[in-house]
Amino acid sequence: MQNEPQISTAPEAPRDVLALIALCPLLAVSDTIPNAFAAGIAMLVVAIGSTAIAGILPRWLDGELGFAALALIVTTVVTAISLATHAWLPGTYDSLGIFLPLIVTNVLLIVQATRATPTRALTTAATTAAFVFGTMLTLGIGREIVGRGSVLRDSQRMFGDWAAGLHQQLFREDMGFLLGVLPPGAFIALGLLFAFVKWLRRIKQR
Amino acid sequence: MAAKPERTISRERIVGAAAIVLVAIAAAIALSMLDRATQARIERNAQQWILERLNQLVPAQERDNDILADTVYARSPELLGTSRPVTIYRARKAGQPVAVILHTIAPDGYRGPIELLVAIDVEGRLLGVEVLRHQETPGLGDQFRNRNSDWLPKFRGRSLDDPPQQRWAVRNDGGDFDAFTGATITPRAIVKAVRRALEFHRAKREVLFAAEPGSIIR
Incomplete structure (x- = not known):
């Protein structure tokens, strides 16, 4: 054998592509604004928290070992957040609980690509x-309006009793387009969103 | 032929492996501490959650016992249709039986089991039915939550004589209960589970209140 196959660790994919892939596991919970908001916040906390913790790892711990350490850290932070939500925010846990572990894949894809100084990371x-948070929220707004004809439904479960008045029904729920609420609707909405962004970019270029 | 691969394990590898082990130990310690700190609270939340729902079915002023502690378990697959033990909460007032609430399971939901609370008074009449947990398709199978929110309340006051037992089914199956538009399996599963709870009540009504708390009724 002359040419040893190169083992490429983590190809440097463009960041928006990575972020796009990182979105997928969480897409299902973007069916209402409160759900999308809470999932997005949880993801933000995990991403920043695990990167900060990973920053104290010694620099020589990189490559496969570094990734293993990072995976351990991310799963630990996610489990911690899941436990804390279960104990102190039971309402949020009711709607997000089973989806919280999905944040692991999500965040690993985001954090993995950054092998820089701790601050830059x-x-x-x-x-x-x-x-990702912004995209989740946009999808949440779109899907809740299209699928249920409402804005901020059930927000008191997420944010406490003061938020009960935030719920606005724009049109009767029966008129809602079911696809907006179902999981496949998330992917269709994401596709539409990206088509829209591309269209905006093209217009700008002219 | 390529050179024999290096067999000696380098120092860096050992140090690296040790570092991973250290990270894992630190993670385990942190998580077990957090688990201990949250456990009691999580348990209290769960009890509070179920108590709120029990109170919706049998209001607190209609009973005076500690309903969360006054429980028995049913293990009766042939009557209840589930092999899982079913928790039965007993409501009493001044020592007299008021109602039982069965935390039962409709095993044949569209996308998995549906957890129900079925409240039955001493006469065998339904006080109410609540869905605790389900995985039914949003918008279709979960219409009892929104579009058909008057569906579950219709069970109130029903018993095994009203409608007659053979009409305890959805309309498509010749019964008295409406199905949902676009979803028959979910209502069918719920009606069946409620009927089974009533049948269990009828068969075991003698022992339901006499059994020691914590005992299993078969």
């Missing part, structure tokens, strides 16, 4: 996570 993770 932190800013990169934070901006990517913020991008």
Whole structure:
């Protein structure tokens, strides 16, 4: 054998592509604004928290070992957040509980690509996570309006009793387009969103 | 032929492996501490959660016992249709039986079991039915939550004589209960589970209140 196959660790994919893939596991919970908001916040906390903790790892711990350590850290942070939510925010846990573990894959994809100084890693993770958060929220708004004809439904379960008045019904729920609420609707909505962004970019270029 | 691969394990590898083990130990310690700190609270939340729902079915002023502690378990697959033990909460007032609430399971939901609370008074009449947990398709199978929110309340006051036992089914199956538009399996599963709870009540009504708390009724 002359050419040893190169083992490529983590190809440097463009960040928006990674962020796009990182979105997928969480997409299902973007069916209402409160759900999308809570999932996005949880993801932000995990991304920033695990990157910060990973920053204290010694620099020589990189490559496969570094990834293993990072995976351990991310899963630990996610489990911790899941326990804390279960104990102190039971309403949020009711709607998000089973989806919280999915954040692991989500965040690993975001954090993995950054092998820089701790501060740079932190800013990169934070901006990517913020991008994912923004996309989740946009999808949440779109899907809740299309699927249920409402805005901020059930927000008191998420944010406490003061939020009960935030719920606005725009049109009768029966008129809602079911696809908006069902999981496949999330992917269709995401596709539409990206088509829209691309269209905006093209217009700008002209 | 390529050279024999290096067999000696380098120092860096050992140090690296040790580092991973250390990270794992630190993670385990942190998580077990957090688990201990949250456990009691999580348990209290769960009790509070179920108590709120029990109170919706049998209001607190209609009973005076500690309903969360006054429980028995039913293990009766042939009557209840589930092999899982069913928790039965007993409501009493001044020592007199008021109602039982069965935390039962409709095993044949569209996308998995549906957890129900079925409240039955001493006469065998339904006080109410609540869905605790389900995985039914949003918008279709979960219409009892929104579009058909008057569906579950219709069980109130029903018993095995009203409608007659053979009409305890959804309309498509020749019964008295409406199905949902686009979803028959979910209502069918719920009606069946409620009927089974009533049948269990009829068969075991003698022992339901006499059994020691914590005992299993078969």
